[in-house]
Amino acid sequence: MAATGSPPSRRIKPWLLWLVLALAVAAAVYAAYFFRPIAQAAPPPLQAQGGSVAAGRYLAQIGNCAACHTAPGGAAHAGGVKFKTAFGTLYSTNITPDRETGIGRWTYGQFHAAMKHGTRPDGSHLYPAFPYASFAKMRDEDIASLYLYFRSLPPVAQRNRDNEMHFPFGNRALLHFWKRLYHKDAAFTPSPRHSVQWNRGAYLVEAVAHCGACHTPRNMLGASDESRALHGGAYVDQVASGEYRQWAAADLTPGQHGLKDWTASDIRDYLLSGRNRRAVVHGPMTEVLASTRHLSKADADSIAAYLRGVDAAPARWDFSALRSRVDEGEIVYTVHCGTCHLPDGKGDRILGVPLIRNPIVQAKDPSSLINVILYGPDLPPPPFNSGRANMKPFGKRLSDEDVAALATYLRSEFGNNAPQVSPDQVRRQR
Structure with missing residues (x-):
């Protein structure tokens, strides 16, 4: 027997009409904003x-x-x-x-x-x-x-x-x-909560010297992630062999993986001379030294005050349980590195820089550390004098596996805390 009666109602619900209208208005506003000329x-x-x-x-x-x-x-x-x-x-x-x-x-x-x-x-x-x-x-x-x-x-x-x-x-x-x-x-707008010196340093770092261009992470569209300003970034530049490879810029905040152990004098000395008791300038930073060495002492002190006063990058989880081949890395370190950097990582005052809580060693991206091991530190040309022995490149002496094990060991010891390095990461830097 055939069914009788009226078919069910197919009227569009009022709330759906309002939703479509709201989305259309939002799309129109969005398009009007993105497509209109940018005022200058x-x-x-x-x-x-x-x-x-x-x-x-x-x-x-x-x-x-x-x-x-x-x-x-x-x-x-x-x-x-x-x-x-x-x-x-x-x-x-x-x-x-x-x-x-x-x-x-x-x-x-x-x-x-x-x-x-x-x-x-x-x-x-x-x-x-x-x-x-x-x-x-x-x-x-x-x-x-x-x-x-x-x-x-x-x-x-x-x-x-x-x-x-x-x-x-x-x-x-x-x-x-x-x-x-x-x-x-x-x-730039000065902060009323900070001193004149701090604001001068902020202006130099954020505007004139544009430190964040390298030291701030970027998103997939190449824009700086300002929520992680100065936490360390990555970029491509030449290594000592002349090839272009990725580098990692250090965390410049006073956090555990950055400049926590650097005093204001350490920062000022590094900017003006390229060296201090904790580090020697190397790699692409040598070009930056050609710039920062012209800073007045007052401006160098202002930058130091600012970097010491920014919010510290958050501490990472302890990665020690996820690391492997640390023992092999310790053997490579003892044979090739321990004489200059010493078994405790404190560094000989004449031969090797300290590795304890070293910002380059424990950078989230290990590219710069790998580059230094493979190609040497690539110091500035004379008359620059590092005050220490010039480290030789180990790229021809060590296998990818050895370099990975060494880097992992360095990132696991001496107060450093960073993820394990794989042989594939080393191969990409060759």
Whole structure:
């Protein structure tokens, strides 16, 4: 017998209509925000800034401009330095005042926009490998001083090299959305809770010297994770053999895995001379020393006060139960390392640096430690004097398994606490 009666109601529920409407409005607002042009306030006139060439020279020195814009054997500030990233290979640009190949035609407003907003004179976006995310915090007076300084340099006619970006990152328009997500153009604001010295150090570290560009972890889109500022990061640079490999920048906070045992004097000495009682500058940090050695003593003390006063990175879990081959690593250490670094890791005052609670040894990423073992520390050229014997490379003497065991031992002893190192991690650094 056939069923009778009316079919069930298929009316859309009112709450579902409201949900669809709310989502549509949210999508419209979201799209309007992300697709609208990014506002760029024009700076005050250059003449009103009070900048000077002398101030700009000092800022350029401590901001490490020469290291990034001077290729090996090339003219100063003429560009061509190679930067390998996960998004492709970039080359720094000519920032001399040459009118055809440099920034000689740039107005102060265009220079200010590059530093503050990461845009070129034609309005296209600069890649954040140029650390405008940090430079945006600089005061207008300091940006004006840099402009005056670069305008005073001798022009060098050298065309910029084309970048070699992976698809689709060669499209600069995509950076519009990156900036919407991550870029803030507000100038540094002093904290009323801290001293003048601490605030000066914060300004130098966060803005001018852009320390976080290397020492702060980045997310998958290349933006700094400010919730872990200065906790240690990773980047690609040359090792002593000339090849490009990953490096790990140390934790700069006063936490257990960072600079807990460093005094303010230790930090100041390291910045000004490249060495202190606990460490000797090496690897890519040698280029940074070429910058920090120009710091005034007062500014070096300010940076030290700031780094001693930031929040410490949280302590890690004890990884000792997860480590293997520590005994093999101790044998490798005793044979090859113990003479200079001593059985207790305290380091001989003439031969080897201390390994006790060493920020490089116990960095979350072991790349820098592995590089030092494989290729040696790659110290600055003379007249730099480390005050200690120069460690030889062990890459040809030790197998990947031996290096992994040694690194794991170092990261397990002498008060260090970091994950085990595998032979595969060593192979990636070869």
